[in-house]
Amino acid sequence: xxxxxxxxxxxxxxxxxxxxxxxxxxxxxxxxxxxxxxxxxxxxxxxxxxxxxxxxxxxxxxxxxxxxxxxxxxxxxxxxxxxxxxxxxxxxxxxxxxxxxxxxxxxxxxxxxxxxxxxxxxxxxxxxxxxxxxxxxxxxxxxxxxxxxxxxxxxxxxxxxxxxxxxxxxxxxxxxxxxxxxxxxxxxxxxxxxxxxxxxxxxxxxxxxxxxxxxxxxxxxxxxxxxxxxxxxxxxxxxxxxxxxxxxxxx
Amino acid sequence: xxxxxxxxxxxxxxxxxxxxxxxxxxxxxxxxxxxxxxxxxxxx
Numbered sequence: 253x254x255x256x257x258x259x260x261x262x263x264x265x266x267x268x269x270x271x272x273x274x275x276x277x278x279x280x281x282x283x284x285x286x287x288x289x290x291x292x293x294x295x296x297x298x299x300x301x302x303x304x305x306x307x308x309x310x311x312x313x314x315x316x317x318x319x320x321x322x323x324x325x326x327x328x329x330x331x332x333x334x335x336x337x338x339x340x341x342x343x344x345x346x347x348x349x350x351x352x353x354x355x356x357x358x359x360x361x362x363x364x365x366x367x368x369x370x371x372x373x374x375x376x377x378x379x380x381x382x383x384x385x386x387x388x389x390x391x392x393x394x395x396x397x398x399x400x401x402x403x404x405x406x407x408x409x410x411x412x413x414x415x416x417x418x419x420x421x422x423x424x425x426x427x428x429x430x431x432x433x434x435x436x437x438x439x440x441x442x443x444x445x446x447x448x449x450x451x452x453x454x455x456x457x458x459x460x461x462x463x464x465x466x467x468x469x470x471x472x473x474x475x476x477x478x479x480x481x482x483x484x485x486x487x488x489x490x491x492x493x494x495x496x497x498x499x500x501x502x503x
Numbered sequence: 504x505x506x507x508x509x510x511x512x513x514x515x516x517x518x519x520x521x522x523x524x525x526x527x528x529x530x531x532x533x534x535x536x537x538x539x540x541x542x543x544x545x546x547x
Binding site (some may be wrong): 266290358368 | 504528531533
């Protein structure tokens with residue numbers, strides 16, 4: 253008899269494969285190393301002091317959220333304009349948006365902790381913060397739209413339209429620090445003139461964090477879209493049973 | 504290190520949030536696993 257453990261091991265989850273387990277181990281080790289880099293191995297910044305240590309998770313969470321929402325838009329487009337209208341693309345879109353919302357929320361939390369130390373306040377209605385919060389709420393709305401009901405294809409079309417519109421907010425968020433006067437600092441790595449103003453180990457830690465969080469995102473979406481496939485199969489099974497009951501009643 | 508509680512708190516919140524999401528996802532996967540035969544799972 254199968255039992256549901258409160259803390260299931262990743263090695264025996266029904267959505268796991270040998271490759272995903274390998275990826276999971278790499279991600280775990282990467283996160284441990286990133287934490288060591290961020291909290292112990294890197295020096296304090298001459299301007300920000302020790303608060304720069306929050307950057308090694310804040311920036312990767314923002315990057316992964318952007319990436320997740322772009323993946324949602326691309327896979328939604330692949331569903332809508334693909335010849336087969338494969339629901340796998342829709343499930344990847346949904347899984348990616350869900351993971352993106354988690355990371356966008358974490359970006360807001362870690363950013364507000366940084367703001368409390370640097371600016372003396374957790375929140376300001378600053379262009380970057382406000383547009384980021386708006387992006388977060390938009391994708392919470394996207395997830396609500398996915399849960400409105402109807403067939404899987406109705407869900408895919410409906411949410412696909414929202415995804416293609418919502419992704420247009422990302423350039424607004426990213427360039428908000430350039431378009432308007434903002435408390436938020438401008439880009440440290442990808443400056444418009446190509447200059448990089450970070451020290452070697454700091455830059456490495458930041459880029460390493462982005463790489464590890466990107467792998468974490470891939471691993472989470474991989475599993476989540478498989479869980480969504482199982483959930484869709486349950487719904488299909490329930491619908492088939494209901495239809496059979498109606499046929500039996502009619503006969 | 505200054506502001507240790509804010510900095511470590513940021514890391515802890517991040518890991519707890521991701522861990523809780525992954526845990527919930529795996530629990531749901533185990534709960535609904537019976538909906539699909541092993542042979543129908545394209546990843547198997």
